Amino acid sequence: MKPVLYILGLISLILFQTTLLEEVTILGIKPDLALIVVYFFGIFGGEVRGVMTGLALGYLMDLMSGGVWGIHLVTKLTLGFLAGLLGRTLMNVSVIFTGVIIALCSVIQGLVFLLVSYITSEPEDLLVFLSQIMLPQAIYDGLVGCCLFWFLSRRFLPKQSTAQEWLRNPALSALGRGSNSSTRVEKKA
Amino acid sequence: MGTGGPCLVHLRAPLHRTIIMLRTALTHRKWLILMLSLVAVMIVLSPSLQKRPFHFIGAPISSLLVRFQTGLTALTGEVGDVWRGYIALVQARRENQRFVEQLHQLQAENLRLQELALENSRLQQLLDLKNTSPIKLTAARVVGRDPTNWHKTVMINKGEQDGLGVDMGVITPAGVVGRVIRTTPEASQVLLLTDQNSSIAALVQRTRDEGLVEGTEGGLARMKYLPILSEVGAGDMILTSGLTGIFPKGMMIGQVLEVQKKENALFQVVRIKPTVDFAKIEEVLVILRP
Numbered sequence: 001m002k003p004v005l006y007i008l009g010l011i012s013l014i015l016f017q018t019t020l021l022e023e024v025t026i027l028g029i030k031p032d033l034a035l036i037v038v039y040f041f042g043i044f045g046g047e048v049r050g051v052m053t054g055l056a057l058g059y060l061m062d063l064m065s066g067g068v069w070g071i072h073l074v075t076k077l078t079l080g081f082l083a084g085l086l087g088r089t090l091m092n093v094s095v096i097f098t099g100v101i102i103a104l105c106s107v108i109q110g111l112v113f114l115l116v117s118y119i120t121s122e123p124e125d126l127l128v129f130l131s132q133i134m135l136p137q138a139i140y141d142g143l144v145g146c147c148l149f150w151f152l153s154r155r156f157l158p159k160q161s162t163a164q165e166w167l168r169n170p171a172l173s174a175l176g177r178g179s180n181s182s183t184r185v186e187k188k189a
Numbered sequence: 190m191g192t193g194g195p196c197l198v199h200l201r202a203p204l205h206r207t208i209i210m211l212r213t214a215l216t217h218r219k220w221l222i223l224m225l226s227l228v229a230v231m232i233v234l235s236p237s238l239q240k241r242p243f244h245f246i247g248a249p250i251s252s253l254l255v256r257f258q259t260g261l262t263a264l265t266g267e268v269g270d271v272w273r274g275y276i277a278l279v280q281a282r283r284e285n286q287r288f289v290e291q292l293h294q295l296q297a298e299n300l301r302l303q304e305l306a307l308e309n310s311r312l313q314q315l316l317d318l319k320n321t322s323p324i325k326l327t328a329a330r331v332v333g334r335d336p337t338n339w340h341k342t343v344m345i346n347k348g349e350q351d352g353l354g355v356d357m358g359v360i361t362p363a364g365v366v367g368r369v370i371r372t373t374p375e376a377s378q379v380l381l382l383t384d385q386n387s388s389i390a391a392l393v394q395r396t397r398d399e400g401l402v403e404g405t406e407g408g409l410a411r412m413k414y415l416p417i418l419s420e421v422g423a424g425d426m427i428l429t430s431g432l433t434g435i436f437p438k439g440m441m442i443g444q445v446l447e448v449q450k451k452e453n454a455l456f457q458v459v460r461i462k463p464t465v466d467f468a469k470i471e472e473v474l475v476i477l478r479p
Contacts, residue, residue: 015254018333018344019261028408028468029338047219051226059233063251065335066342066370066380070234077230081223113339117385128406133338 010053013037014060029136031144034061035109038076039102039145042083043090050080050087068116075109098149103142110134248373252348255376258333259346266471293363296464297441300426304394304439324437325478326360327351331471332376341367341384341404345473348375356435358476364441364464365389365429366473377475381467382442383408390432391442393421399430402442402461410443410461417457421448427461436476 013033021030034057042050058076062069086101114129214221329351333344347353349372359366359379367387371378380387383404391402391412398419400412412427425445431438443461450457 011254011257014336015257015261015333017336018254019258020265022334023265032337034336048222051222055226055229060250060254061336063247064254064333064344064378065337066340066378066384066386067337070230072337073230073233077226081219081226084219110339113337117339120386125406132407137338 007056010037010056010060014057014064017061018064026140027132027136029133029140031140032106032109032137033144034058034072034076035079035106035141036102036145036148038080039083039105040148042080043087043093045084046087047081047084050082050084051077052080054078054080067113068120071113071116075112079105079109093149093153095146095150095153099142099146102145103138106138106141107134110137251373252375255332255344255346255373258344259330262330262332297362297364300394300428300441301439304428324476326474327353327477329353329377329473329475331473341381341387341408341467342370343379343381343470343473345377345379345475346375347475348373348377350374352477353377353475358435359473360436360440360476361465361470361473363466364443365436366465366467366470368435369475379473382463382465383410383467389436389442390430391427392430393419393445394426394428396420396425399432400456402427405460408467409446410463412445412459412461413456415457415459417450417455419457421445421457421459423447427459 017030017033021033024030038050038054038057041053045053054076055073058073061072061076065072083105110133114126114134117129327347329345329347331343332346335342345359353369353372355369355372357369359368365382367379367381367384368389369377370380381404382389382402385404385406387402387404389402390399392399393412393415396419398415398421400415402410402412405411415421423445427442427445429436429438429440429442441464443463445459446462447460448457449459
């Protein structure tokens with residue numbers, strides 16, 4: 001049942017991203033929900049879940065987007081893996097920290113897109129690119145990430161949340177990496 | 190016992206090595222998964238595989254997503270219409286909508302007539318709009334937009350089954366929208382005029398200078414390769430030149446906002462505001478035969 005829900009969730013996310021999200025654009029910019037979800041799966045679910053979610057969402061994004069084929073696949077997969085590595089070493093998870101890291105991920109992804117744009121179509125106005133797309137999107141992604149994390153933490157977590165608490169929490173077992181990994185983190189600690 | 194011992198040691202040694210290798214692989218599971226994923230990505234990105242096997246995988250997924258998108262878009266439209274209707278008074282909104290539609294129709298009509306008059310005045314009656322090959326069009330509904338902010342594309346609910354193919358032009362009564370870049374049996378992806386990768390042959394209506402219209406990073410458009418001596422100015426209308434065969438000649442693209450001339454440059458660049466409001470397009474016409 002879980003895999004079916006997981007796949008349905010990812011498909012719903014892409015549908016939401018391509019239709020309803022147009023209604024909440026700010027200055028023509030919409031948040032990259034796929035990036036935020038891959039980050040959460042990576043950091044709280046580990047490398048494997050991060051990579052798998054990145055692969056699936058990246059592929060669906062590539063199907064629906066008009067950019068260079070495979071760019072979302074590679075960026076989302078790498079993000080999932082790196083978030084998984086970060087999750088292993090992370091001890092304190094706060095709302096601000098989550099927002100900053102997601103905004104940073106968004107900037108890095110934007111730089112990759114910019115690099116590919118330079119190779120394929122030579123954009124002329126770099127300042128417009130940075131000020132009207134990349135930075136607003138990073139801020140928007142960071143804010144949405146903050147809100148999502150705040151909502152999840154209030155709903156599922158005690159006030160003082162640490163990585164171990166996240167991992168021990170059975171309510172997040174669908175997202176979390178399970179008992180084996182949590183003991184591994186405890187040993188490290 | 191003494192004779193069997195060395196044989197068993199010989200048998201155990203490779204088994205032991207295999208176990209050690211398996212343990213090592215399991216210990217570095219994350220790297221193994223990363224490597225396998227990267228190999229999978231390389232296979233997916235292979236140009237030869239994209240043409241056949243992955244097209245067969247991607248096409249049904251796209252079709253499925255488009256079906257859901259169609260439902261969601263319809264639902265959003267219905268709910269949004271009711272909501273907006275109550276907020277901004279039903280009658281005023283309807284009237285405004287009708288006036289905007291009429292304005293677009295009159296603008297299009299006016300431009301077409303101006304174009305005809307200019308052709309007549311230059312005594313170049315090579316093209317008679319009545320005798321030019323009739324444009325075959327098919328209507329389609331916009332069911333989804335690009336998931337990113339980096340590219341400007343829309344998904345429409347017509348595909349190969351309806352006779353659509355790659356590089357077909359897409360328009361609305363207000364002007365040029367873009368061209369089809371990807372098709373599946375039931376849906377197509379349209380690259381908008383404002384995307385950086387879009388390029389359309391165009392001309393300035395008043396001066397008849399030709400150039401290429403491309404999308405910009407900021408969601409507008411620019412016309413490149415205009416001769417430096419061209420007398421193009423703000424307010425001039427930009428039309429399709431009909432050179433590439435995707436669009437017929439004389440379709441509206443946009444209006445010149447600003448002219449950028451650089452010293453010692455061979456060409457000048459003009460910034461264009463497209464006549465189509467890309468944030469609000471809901472229905473489009475695909476040119477099956479220009």
